[in-house]
Amino acid sequence: MTNVIYNTATTLSGFIADDDDALDWLFVVDQPDDDSFGSFLASVGALVMGSTTYQWVYDHERLDEHPERWRASYADRPTFVFTSRDLPVPEGLDIHLVRGAVADHIGAIAAAAGDRDIWVVGGGDLAGQFYDSGHLTEVRLSIAPVTLTSGAPVLPRRIEADAxxxxxxxxxxxxxxxxxxxxxxxR
Ligand SMILES: NC(=O)c1ccc[n+]([C@@H]2O[C@H](COP(=O)([O-])OP(=O)(O)OC[C@H]3O[C@@H](n4cnc5c(N)ncnc54)[C@H](OP(=O)(O)O)[C@@H]3O)[C@@H](O)[C@H]2O)c1
Known part of the structure; x- marks a missing residue:
């Protein structure tokens, strides 16, 4: 079975972005000096993200003018963006806009991942939708020594210790x- 891994950084207080979808609080934290992220990425065959996350990357990397920056981060991995909107996708990138139930798309996402894992990049509710559909297999959190009082929640579901x-x-x-x-x- 394909591993479906929600891998994200979070504050101690359980937020992955602040109220303005900003990540400044994250980028000032001392990063690991190992290649743990590179090893993780090597195991990933396909990415999944919601539209706010995609739009954040699109805007911050100026993908409209620099589509090559996407490949610098994610290489040619197929990416599925959940959205009800017709978002801009730079030509030549393997990015698919999908909408609706996870169950309707998991087959195509798993096929795109091949024998590697699926990375649920975020946000939290989309990870929750993968949980709801029974397809989420791992939650991997990098917990930063930061607290926020509000923002985008890491996993807005009630999931107890038996799960x-x-x-x-x-x-x-x-x-x-x-x-x-x-x-x-x-189940
Ligand atoms: N700390 C980290 O490492 C980290 C990691 C990932 C993300 N982030 C940040 O966290 C924030 C997450 O934002 P967010 O909570 O708004 O989550 P998001 O998952 O990025 O985006 C949510 C949006 O995706 C669309 N969507 C979700 N599920 C859908 C479905 N089943 N069908 C169709 N559309 C669907 C909806 O918008 P539309 O239909 O209107 O398009 C929804 O409002 C962003 O600021 C992101 O940059 C941080």
């Missing part, structure tokens, strides 16, 4: 990387 099993926890720079296997006890 999340801690499989590892490591200090990486100023982050704690915690990995949780997702179990579906009710």
């Amino acid at each position: 999340l099993r801690l499989t590892s926890a490591h200090a990486r720079g100023q982050f704690v990387e915690a990995r949780y296997e997702v179990r579906y006890p009710r």
Whole structure:
């Protein structure tokens, strides 16, 4: 079975972006000096993200003028952007706009990933939709020593301890990387 991994950085207080969708609080935190992200990315065959996350990358990387910056981050990995809108997609990038239920798209996403994993980049509700549909297999959090009082929630679902099993926890720079296997006890 394909691993479907929600891998994100989060504050201690459970937010992945502030109220303005800004990540300044994240970029000032000391990063790990290992290549843990590179190793993770090597295991990824396809990416999934919601439209706010895609739009953030599009705007911050100025993809309209510099589409090559997408490849610099994600190479040629197929990416599925969940949106009800007709968002701009730079020519030549393997980006698919999809909408509706995860169940309607998981087959195509898994096929695109091949024998590698699916990275749910965010946001939190989209990760929740993958959980709801029974396809999320891992939650991997890099917890930053930052608190915010509001913002975009990391995983806005009620998921209790019988459904999340801690499989590892490591200090990486100023982050704690915690990995949780997702179990579906009710199914
Ligand atoms: N800290 C980190 O490492 C990290 C990681 C990822 C993201 N982020 C940030 O966190 C924030 C997340 O934003 P967000 O909470 O708004 O989440 P998001 O998942 O990026 O975007 C949510 C939007 O995606 C669309 N969407 C979601 N599910 C859909 C479905 N099933 N069908 C059709 N459209 C669907 C909807 O917009 P439309 O239909 O109107 O398009 C929805 O409002 C962003 O600022 C992002 O940059 C941070």
